[in-house]
Amino acid sequence: MSTAQDTIGGEAEPWEEVTPDAARRLLVAAVEAFAERGYHATTTRDIASRAGMSPAALYIHYKTKEELLHRISRIGHDKALGILRTAARREAGAAQRLADAVSSFVRWHAVRRTTARVVQYELDALGPDARAEIVALRREVNAEVQGILDDGVASGEFDVIDVRGTTLAILSLCVDVARWFNVNGTRTPEEVGELYADLVLRMVGAAK
Amino acid sequence: MSTAQDTIGGEAEPWEEVTPDAARRLLVAAVEAFAERGYHATTTRDIASRAGMSPAALYIHYKTKEELLHRISRIGHDKALGILRTAARREAGAAQRLADAVSSFVRWHAVRRTTARVVQYELDALGPDARAEIVALRREVNAEVQGILDDGVASGEFDVIDVRGTTLAILSLCVDVARWFNVNGTRTPEEVGELYADLVLRMVGAAK
Numbered sequence: 001m002s003t004a005q006d007t008i009g010g011e012a013e014p015w016e017e018v019t020p021d022a023a024r025r026l027l028v029a030a031v032e033a034f035a036e037r038g039y040h041a042t043t044t045r046d047i048a049s050r051a052g053m054s055p056a057a058l059y060i061h062y063k064t065k066e067e068l069l070h071r072i073s074r075i076g077h078d079k080a081l082g083i084l085r086t087a088a089r090r091e092a093g094a095a096q097r098l099a100d101a102v103s104s105f106v107r108w109h110a111v112r113r114t115t116a117r118v119v120q121y122e123l124d125a126l127g128p129d130a131r132a133e134i135v136a137l138r139r140e141v142n143a144e145v146q147g148i149l150d151d152g153v154a155s156g157e158f159d160v161i162d163v164r165g166t167t168l169a170i171l172s173l174c175v176d177v178a179r180w181f182n183v184n185g186t187r188t189p190e191e192v193g194e195l196y197a198d199l200v201l202r203m204v205g206a207a208k
Numbered sequence: 209m210s211t212a213q214d215t216i217g218g219e220a221e222p223w224e225e226v227t228p229d230a231a232r233r234l235l236v237a238a239v240e241a242f243a244e245r246g247y248h249a250t251t252t253r254d255i256a257s258r259a260g261m262s263p264a265a266l267y268i269h270y271k272t273k274e275e276l277l278h279r280i281s282r283i284g285h286d287k288a289l290g291i292l293r294t295a296a297r298r299e300a301g302a303a304q305r306l307a308d309a310v311s312s313f314v315r316w317h318a319v320r321r322t323t324a325r326v327v328q329y330e331l332d333a334l335g336p337d338a339r340a341e342i343v344a345l346r347r348e349v350n351a352e353v354q355g356i357l358d359d360g361v362a363s364g365e366f367d368v369i370d371v372r373g374t375t376l377a378i379l380s381l382c383v384d385v386a387r388w389f390n391v392n393g394t395r396t397p398e399e400v401g402e403l404y405a406d407l408v409l410r411m412v413g414a415a416k
Contacts, residue, residue, distance in 0.1 A: 038246025120387065121329055165395070165403045168388070173377060176384035179328065180376070187373070195373045199411045 015075065023061040025051045027075075030068040035114045039069060039122040069122060070130040076112070076119040077137040081144070083108050088144040094152030095206045101148060102174060102200045103193030109177040110189035116178035145170055152204060159205030170200050223283065231269040233259045235283075238276040243322045247277060247330040277330060278338040284320070284327040285345040289352070291316050296352040302360030303414045309356060310382060310408045311401030317385040318397035324386035353378055360412060367413030378408050 018024040029051035033042040044065050048058040062068050087100035109116050126134065146167040152158030160166050177192060187195075226232040237259035241250040252273050256266040270276050295308035317324050334342060354375040360366030368374050385400060395403075 037248045039249075040245045041248035117329075121325075161406075162403055165400075166407065169381060169404065169407055172384045172388055173381050176380045176387070179384070180380055192373075195370055196377065198369075199374065199377055202410050202413060203407045205410060 018071075018075070022051075022053065022057065026053065026058055026061055027068065027071060030065075031072055031115050031118055034069065034072075034118045034122060039065070039118075039125045044068075066125070066127060066130070069118075069125060070127075072115065073119045073123070073126065073130070073134050074137075076115045077134055077141070079112075080105065080108055080116075081137055081141050084141060084144050088148055094148050094155060094157045095201060098145075098148045098152065098204065098206075099197035099201060101145065102170065103190075103197040105171075105174040106177050106193040106196045107189040109174055110181040110192055113178040113181050116175065120175060120178065142167060142171065149204060152206070157207055159207075166203060170203065173200070226279075226283070230259075230261065230265065234261065234266055234269055235276065235279060238273075239280055239323050239326055242277065242280075242326045242330060247273070247326075247333045252276075274333070274335060274338070277326075277333060278335075280323065281327045281331070281334065281338070281342050282345075284323045285342055285349070287320075288313065288316055288324075289345055289349050292349060292352050296356055302356050302363060302365045303409060306353075306356045306360065306412065306414070307405035307409060309353065310378065311398075311405040313379075313382040314385050314401040314404045315397040317382055318389040318400055321386040321389050324383070328383060328386065350375060350379065357412060360414070365415055367415075374411060378411065381408070 015024050015027050018027055026047060030042075030047045033046050033050055037046075042065070044058050044062075045055050047065075047068065048055045051058075062071070083104050084101050087104045088097055090097055090100060092100075123131065123134065146163060149158060149160055149163045149167055153160055153163065173196065177196075181189070181192065223232050223235050226235055234255060238250070238255045241254050241258055245254075250273070252266050252270075253263050255273075255276065256263045259266075270279070291312050292309050295312045296305055298305055298308060300308070331339065331342065354371060357366060357368055357371045357375055361368055361371065381404060385404075389397070389400065
């Protein structure tokens with residue numbers, strides 16, 4: 001995670017609440033290692049070494065490699081949900097709330113693309129309990145967007161035939177930004193967020 | 209690849225042109241192994257064993273693990289491009305061609321999700337030459353969709369402000385179906401294809 005990435009989206013470093021410093025460094029090292037080589041090809045030794053620590057020092061903070069993935073996935077989902085929820089629950093009409101939710105969710109996935117990829121692509125590597133916890137968070141993410149769509153349909157702002165399917169498509173569109181976003185490309189996270197907010201308002205038939 | 213998957217989307221088994229049979233079995237085994245454990249955590253020994261063959265028998269057909277990934281990626285992209293191109297180049301108006309292109313591309317990504325995930329998530333594992341070849345195919349995929357959008361804007365069927373950005377969003381939406389599609393879920397590949405065709409027509413402001 002470079003300093004440039006940390007500031008582009010205007011969001012705070014997602015690992016700031018992880019203490020002590022050694023535990024945080026190990027988490028950042030794990031995200032990078034999982035993203036580069038995949039969860040199964042990464043050893044706790046690789047992670048410790050990347051963080052400039054010994055394997056014994058790693059075990060003080062994390063008992064297993066899965067515990068690292070679980071912490072990463074939990075924090076990543078908590079942050080993404082928090083950002084989405086803040087936008088979704090503002091005092092505003094459904095169209096404004098949807099535009100804000102989409103643009104902030106897109107920015108997060110562009111800026112935090114390395115974390116987002118690990119979190120999305122390594123979900124199957126979690127054990128049953130950890131996985132159940134993450135799936136519950138994902139349902140909350142889903143409910144925030146579906147709630148805005150329900151509100152917009154009820155108020156007549158939106159024209160949506162399939163609310164559940166459209167919710168799924170909107171979230172999928174935002175999440176996939178983490179796959180293709182290129183920091184050397186022609187668009188900033190803010191520009192992609194604005195474009196996507198416009199496209200999503202069209203998807204829900206928002207009255208202009 | 210189950211028989212059910214092979215027929216759901218109405219597309220032929222993507223590896224049928226790979227001969228002899230042993231080379232095809234190894235390719236199918238490699239797709240499964242890469243999808244389950246990731247490219248870097250998979251050995252050629254794992255792949256041979258999964259195909260019920262010896263490592264020596266594998267080397268008759270593929271010199272390296274990267275050659276297997278390259279073949280998978282090449283065939284996967286060729287098939288996806290072919291399906292998209294067939295729909296995109298029909299004799300029809302831009303709206304009909306876009307709807308057909310999106311629904312067939314979505315069906316392919318739902319039915320062939322295991323292949324599509326490997327192809328999308330392991331792109332960085334390819335060497336420079338293989339990667340350049342795949343990137344060129346991806347540009348062709350992009351050009352097909354952008355061509356329909358250009359036609360629709362020229363004919364007045366579509367109202368699009370940012371053709372390049374909207375093209376990117378449409379393809380991203382279709383590709384990400386491979387990540388979330390669940391064969392035990394409530395929607396068939398055909399139903400997702402129809403929903404997405406409708407959502408994309410809304411995104412381009414297609415006149416009803």
